[in-house]
Amino acid sequence: MSLLSTLASELDQMAQAGTLKRELALKTPQGPIVEVEGKGEVIMLTSNNYLGLADHPAIIEAAAKGEHDFGYGLASVRFICGTQTIHRQLEGKISEFFGTEETILYGSCWNANEGLFQTIALEQDAIISDELNHASIIDGIRLAKARKERYKNRDMNDLRRALDATKDARNRVVMTDGVFSMEGSLAPLPEMVSIAREHGAFLVVDDSHGTGVLGKRGRGTPEELGVFGKIDAYTSTLGKALGGSHGGFTTGPKVLVDYLRQKSRPYLFSNTLPPAVVMGSLAALALLEKDSSLVTRLRENTTYFRKQLTSKGVNVREGIHPIVPILIGDTAKAIAMSIELLDRGVYVSGFGFPVVPQGQARLRCQISAAHTREHLDRAIAAIADVAQKFGVLAA
Ligand SMILES: Cc1ncc(COP(=O)(O)O)c(C=O)c1O
Known part of the structure; x- marks a missing residue:
């Protein structure tokens, strides 16, 4: 069988099983209401635009100014000639935000995770990872030569076991993820901070779904759980709550970041963030700093939607x-x-294996500050109706 016919037959199998992912095209900016090509x-209800900043006028204006004042692109990686004053400013603001x-900025949080483990954990080291961590963490860890241990999702006894098993490293x-993206559940960070300290381990949290979302001021999962300032280092994204565009970062101790700037491959060998994204992200952080009402x-x-x-x-x-x-x-x-929900005017994604464990397929709704009560009520009515039709409503 040729390569292409192998691929075609696998695609056929997915189509027959009804598991092919579809890509719908939006004709409008991201927002609480969008126009989907062919659907109106x-x-x-399926975007990471948690604060509704993806089409915020102040951010669009800042991005346009960024492009106007600093150009469309840098045609370089950071260390050759791709660092502008605004990149430094953004790094400084992120550090302030996280305390x-x-x-260090990357092209995405995927890149931040890809560039972390292989750089800091060598053969004589060990990486201990929650089994439900994001794909970028899993792939990032694969690239490292360190010994790898996985513990059961949020299971602190199993984390202790993994630490005991690697005590000679x-x-x-x-x-850990701060928030597990298919579950909406939070890592037990207070316990993790004390366990990591007890064992002399370095705790890193990918807070992509916590940044701008959790905690009174949107500082993330640690703020929500009362351990702000106690996490050793973070990775996170600019592509969700903070404007939803692109970019990611690692933030933590200076020596870690200095080292990553010298050795982290996606940072060294991939282009710098474009000025529009940098200025847009600065505007998003400024907005959040001034006012946490979103x-x-x-x-x-x-709370309303869940209830x-x-x-x-x-x-x-x-x-x-x-x-x-x-x-x-x-x-x-x-x-x-x-x-069916899309036909009824609600855009929500269905996820199945291998994105979630076999037999645990789900619809994943995501709420935004930009939704009005009326949007939520319409969505709630449609979901309850469709759930009844498909026989998945509690009696
Ligand atoms: C936990 C987590 N980490 C990393 C990423 C990747 O982020 P980015 O889109 O910035 O590469 C995501 C995106 O889905 C995520 O949910």
């Missing part, structure tokens, strides 16, 4: 995060439900 206007010493890095609004919307759906018998996974998973079980059914 729908309520957006850390220093920050020179250095140990414990890595964070409050996001929490109110989330209403639950009261209607929809099987919502408990939590506080604007990622609201609705457990369905069967992948084809979850995807069929998402298609």
Whole structure:
């Protein structure tokens, strides 16, 4: 069989199983209501645009100014000739936001994770990772020569076991998502901080879904859980709550960041962030610093949405995060439900294996501060209706 026919036959199998991912084209900016090509206007319930900043006028204006004053691109990586004053400013602002010493920007958080482990953890070291960590962490860890241990999702006894099993390593890095993106659940950071300290391990949190979302001031999962300032280092993204465009970073102790600037391959060998993104991100951080009412609004919307759906018998996974998973079980059914919801004007994604474990397919709703009560009520009614039609509503 030729390569292409192998690929074609696998695609056929996915099509027959009803598990092919579809890409729909938006004709409008990202927002609480979008126009989907061929479908018309729908309520957006599947975007990481948590604070509704993706089309915020102040951010668009800052990005346009960035392009005007600093150009479209730098045609270089950071260390050759791709560093502008605004890159330094953004790194400084991110450090202030996280209460850390220093920050290094990457093209994405994927790149930040890809560039972390292989750089800091060598053969004599160990990396200990939650089994549900994001794909970028899994792939990033694969690239490292260090010994690898996985512990069961949020299971602190199993984390202790993994630490005991690696006690002969020179250095140990414990890595967790702040928020697990398919679950909307939070890592038990207070316990992790004390366990990591007890074992002399270095704790890193990927707070991509916590940054701008959790904590009173949107400073993330550690702020939410009362351990702000106690995490050794973070990776996170500029591509979700902070404007939703592109870019990621690692932030933590100065010596870590200095080292990454010298040795981290995606930083050394991939282009610098474009000025529009840098200035847009600076504007997003400034907005959040001045006024955390969007964070409050996001929490109110989330609480309302979760409560209403639950009261209607929809099987919502408990939590506080604007990622609201609705457990369905069967992948084809979850995807069929998402298609039906789109026809009814609600854009929500269905996820199945291998994105989530076999038999745990789900719809994943994501709430934004930009949703109005009316948007949420319409979405809630449609979801409850479709859940009833597909026989997944509690009796
Ligand atoms: C936990 C986590 N880490 C990293 C990433 C990748 O972020 P980026 O889009 O900036 O590469 C994501 C994006 O989905 C994520 O959810």
